[in-house]
Amino acid sequence: MALSSRKYRQNTEAVRQAYSSPDGGNTKPFTPQLTLNLGMRVSQVAFSADEEFMVLSAESGGGLAVYQVQSLMQGSTQPAFGLSTNGVSVRALLANPTAEKAEFFAVVDTNGQLMMANLKSRQFHSRAQGQVLKDAVSCVSWSNKGKQLVAGLANGACIQLTPEGDAKAEFPAPPSLPSEQYGKLSGQYNYNILVLTCNSIND
Structure with a gap:
């Protein structure tokens, strides 16, 4: 949006x-x-x-x-x-x-x-193959400590990465997931990853 x-x-x-504020009823006055x-x-x-x-x-x-x-x-x-x-x-x-x-x-x-x-170096992190860490990514979520992130892929699988793009783990799509659907991450907490899936046609 x-x-x-x-x-x-x-x-x-x-x-x-x-x-x-008690003023304004349901609409509150506000000046940015x-x-x-x-x-x-x-x-x-x-x-x-x-x-x-x-x-x-x-x-x-x-x-x-x-x-x-x-x-x-x-x-x-x-x-x-x-x-x-x-x-x-x-x-x-x-x-x-x-x-x-x-x-x-x-x-x-x-x-x-x-x-x-990387806002300190004022550039995108680059690897040997360029600045793209992973293709076919539909969504991403940081770990709560910010040390790693998990990317949901268009085929319904997920991959765990460091901020530098090094893969640490891969999670295949559930066997029951139709090929026309893909994974959506809503959050990651400690060692738990909550993954949502939706139909790509209706998304």
């Missing part, structure tokens, strides 16, 4: 105060701290776990626009840098859930290519 071309930023404490007029529709928004970066991706043409939160709060509305996805839109953008590895963002484009953005 695409978002509008205008982005509002506010800290969560101010949002909680607005909700708890910052408004960004981007001139483009945005399909993905994510903050790094250490709250240092906000990352946006355009609905058309993809790419990542990386903003430094501190600079935004000081009035700058220009991104610190950008990363290209070669004109391909982004299906999923997931920040590493830990502050220790906050620079890693998993990116899945609409062609099913999984890439790993």
Whole structure:
């Protein structure tokens, strides 16, 4: 689902105060701290776990626009840098859930290519075969400690990877899963992986 071309930023404490306000009935008055007029529709928004970066991706043409939160709060509305996805839109953008590895963002484009953005080095992680860690990816989820991630594949199988793209385990599709369906990950908790499947025709 695409978002509008205008982005509002506010800290969560101010949002909680607005909700708890006795004024406004079911509709609460709210003024954002910052408004960004981007001139483009945005399909993905994510903050790094250490709250240092906000990352946006355009609905058309993809790419990542990386903003430094501190600079935004000081009035700058220009991104610190950008990363290209070669004109391909982004299906999923997931920040590493830990502050220790906050620079890693998993990116899945609409062609099913999984890439790993490193905001510290300001580039996608590259291997010998290029920056694509895995093809035919339908979804992805970080482990709760952010050390590894699991990618759901178009054939219903899953693969466990490090942020650098090294495969650690593979989980075949259930034998009863029809070939026209594929795996969707909704979360990973410690050693448990919750996998949902859906019909690709109706997805």
